[in-house]
Amino acid sequence: MHQNGLRAGFLYPGYSAExxxxxxxxxxxxxxxxxxxxxxxxxxxxxxxxxxxxxxDVLGDGARTLRGMGVQxxxxxxxxxxFVFGWDxxxxxxxxxxxxxxxxxxxxSFAFVNxxxxxxxxxxxxxxxxxxxxxxxxxxxxxxxxxxxxxLSCRGIVTAAEVGTLGRDEVLxxxxxxxxxxxxxxxxxxxxxxxxxxxDKLEARVGKPVLTANQVSVWEGLRLASxxxxxxxRTGLGxxxxxxxxxxxxxxxxxxxxxxx
Numbered sequence: 001m002h003q004n005g006l007r008a009g010f011l012y013p014g015y016s017a018e019x020x021x022x023x024x025x026x027x028x029x030x031x032x033x034x035x036x037x038x039x040x041x042x043x044x045x046x047x048x049x050x051x052x053x054x055x056x057d058v059l060g061d062g063a064r065t066l067r068g069m070g071v072q073x074x075x076x077x078x079x080x081x082x083f084v085f086g087w088d089x090x091x092x093x094x095x096x097x098x099x100x101x102x103x104x105x106x107x108x109s110f111a112f113v114n115x116x117x118x119x120x121x122x123x124x125x126x127x128x129x130x131x132x133x134x135x136x137x138x139x140x141x142x143x144x145x146x147x148x149x150x151x152l153s154c155r156g157i158v159t160a161a162e163v164g165t166l167g168r169d170e171v172l173x174x175x176x177x178x179x180x181x182x183x184x185x186x187x188x189x190x191x192x193x194x195x196x197x198x199x200d201k202l203e204a205r206v207g208k209p210v211l212t213a214n215q216v217s218v219w220e221g222l223r224l225a226s227x228x229x230x231x232x233x234r235t236g237l238g239x240x241x242x243x244x245x246x247x248x249x250x251x252x253x254x255x256x257x258x259x260x261x
Contacts, residue, residue, distance in 0.1 A: 008221030
């Protein structure tokens with residue numbers, strides 16, 4: 001199925017790099033990517049704050065707003081606010097969004113897993129802006145999906161607001177410095193980080209796929225919205241968008257089975 005006419009909605013915590021979504025919308029053309037800003041009581045990459053950011057009450061309110069906007073899929077666009085719940089908790093979180101939004105749903109953490117699978121990647125380097133204790137939870141989440149993290153780097157930034165101030169040269173240098181020869185791809189897990197305007201530059205710099213949080217979130221949302229017909233390849237947004245992406249025919253009926261997420 002061609003992307004034209006697809007409408008995927010995103011629940012985004014607070015304000016930081018949400019302008020990545022209209023940037024992808026313009027790059028793809030013919031799609032709609034509405035963003036609903038969810039409540040962030042405290043901007044902190046700390047486990048307790050992240051559990052609150054991804055709470056069922058917060059996401060339920062946002063998902064119901066998306067339902068009224070006529071979206072075809074909904075994505076909780078926060079990596080740390082999903083993987084911090086663990087695999088099973090993140091799956092329950094997605095199920096809550098699906099029920100409230102009334103459409104197929106996912107989260108950025110599961111989007112990273114599905115994106116890696118789409119590219120046939122099983123060994124990755126992770127360039128995380130988070131403190132180490134938070135980043136280690138992402139490593140564990142990926143491990144549950146059979147993805148080995150061969151190198152983990154942590155920038156130790158506590159707030160999303162600070163992450164959002166990082167510019168192109170800083171992002172390029174950060175990703176390149178934290179690649180690893182054994183990694184088949186570099187994962188950059190923070191939706192507060194601007195990346196989508198520089199995806200091709202990032203991949204040219206490291207010579208391999210680079211998966212970033214807002215990129216995989218949009219890919220996941222459009223993949224779900226496209227249904228069994230799949231998502232047609234496009235250029236300009238990294239290798240992930242350049243490969244065909246399909247959804248198993250039963251994903252809509254069996255989202256409770258985390259193997260389908």
